[in-house]
Amino acid sequence: MQERTIRPGFSMEYAMWIFTRLSGLGMILLALIGISGAFIMGARTQMDLATLVRWTFFPNPNHVINSEIPDVTLGWATAFWQIMQMLIVFLGITHGFNGLRVVVEDYTGQSIWRPFLRGLIFLLWLFLLIVAIYVILAS
Amino acid sequence: MGLNRRVGLVQGLKYQGGGPMIAWILHRITGLGILIFVGFHVIASFFMQQTGSDLATSINIIYESWAFQIVITFFVIFHALNGLRIAIQDLWPQVQMYQRELLWLQWFVFVPVYGMTVYFLVQRGLSGG
Numbered sequence: 001m002q003e004r005t006i007r008p009g010f011s012m013e014y015a016m017w018i019f020t021r022l023s024g025l026g027m028i029l030l031a032l033i034g035i036s037g038a039f040i041m042g043a044r045t046q047m048d049l050a051t052l053v054r055w056t057f058f059p060n061p062n063h064v065i066n067s068e069i070p071d072v073t074l075g076w077a078t079a080f081w082q083i084m085q086m087l088i089v090f091l092g093i094t095h096g097f098n099g100l101r102v103v104v105e106d107y108t109g110q111s112i113w114r115p116f117l118r119g120l121i122f123l124l125w126l127f128l129l130i131v132a133i134y135v136i137l138a139s
Numbered sequence: 140m141g142l143n144r145r146v147g148l149v150q151g152l153k154y155q156g157g158g159p160m161i162a163w164i165l166h167r168i169t170g171l172g173i174l175i176f177v178g179f180h181v182i183a184s185f186f187m188q189q190t191g192s193d194l195a196t197s198i199n200i201i202y203e204s205w206a207f208q209i210v211i212t213f214f215v216i217f218h219a220l221n222g223l224r225i226a227i228q229d230l231w232p233q234v235q236m237y238q239r240e241l242l243w244l245q246w247f248v249f250v251p252v253y254g255m256t257v258y259f260l261v262q263r264g265l266s267g268g
Contacts, residue, residue, distance in 0.1 A: 021229055024222040031219075089181075096174040103167060124178075132181045135188055 016098050023091040030088045031056050037081070082136055089132045097125040158242050166221050169214040176202070176211055205264030212256045220245050220252075 034056040101121050108114060154160070180202055186195035201207055224245050228235050 021226040024219075025226055028219055028223060092177060093181075096170070096177060099170045100174055103171065128178055128181055131185050135181065135185050139188060 020095060020098060023095045027088060027091050027095070030084060030091070033084065034088075085136045086133055089136065090129065093125060093129050093132065097121055097128075157239075159238060162221055162242060162245075165217060166225075169218040169221075172214045173211075173218060176214070205260045208260050209257055212260070213253060216253050216256070217249060220249050 035052070038052055038056065101118065104117055104121070105114065108117065156163075179198060183195040183198040183202075186192040187199055202211075224241050228238065228241065234241065
């Protein structure tokens with residue numbers, strides 16, 4: 001009888017498994033920092049709840065149209081908040097596309113399409129990441 | 140060779156996984172939903188910023204509407220709380236014993252948080268905000 005061999009060590013699946021947990025916890029932490037920042041800058045009197053939630057996840061003046069955000073906007077236009085936005089965008093998009101990869105591979109299995117699907121998801125991930133960081137830096 | 144699981148939809152629905160299965164299904168649906176939302180939102184914001192496109196602006200106006208916010212806050216809050224439970228269970232495997240209790244705790248947290256969000260969104264939506 002052959003012994004079961006367990007190969008410990010690095011593998012892409014294991015790394016992504018860990019990354020999914022840590023980035024999830026990281027995004028919750030970043031959201032809490034965003035809410036705290038908004039309140040410190042006076043969101044309690046200047047924002048409604050929906051605007052506050054929107055700004056918590058992505059504190060960028062460029063993607064809101066109808067919301068009235070008076071003076072708080074100025075407070076967000078600093079390098080610190082730009083770095084926070086880039087962090088949340090990187091964690092979110094990577095977490096999301098890895099999740100898409102897991103779901104897709106759950107349903108396609110070890111088919112010959114697997115490398116193509118992986119490549120497509122990788123390209124989409126890279127494209128969206130570049131576009132999102134461009135929006136942050138250009139605003 | 141991968142797993143050859145030929146499980147039809149009807150057979151799948153008969154599987155009595157209970158609460159954890161519903162949480163697993165919802166986690167997948169909400170996760171993919173958020174990915175689609177974020178993807179279109181990033182692209183729309185890019186074109187709104189760079190070219191001032193009408194289509195991109197109208198997409199973002201839909202995303203800002205209170206009816207859409209009710210749906211997307213359900214997706215985000217459920218996915219965050221369920222993911223937090225999964226991360227806690229994976230990082231401290233001892234608590235796997237109490238998965239069903241943790242799931243109940245998760246719903247007890249979810250209902251007031253989401254309920255409050257919906258209350259404020261509806262209140263603002265009806266007052267024409």
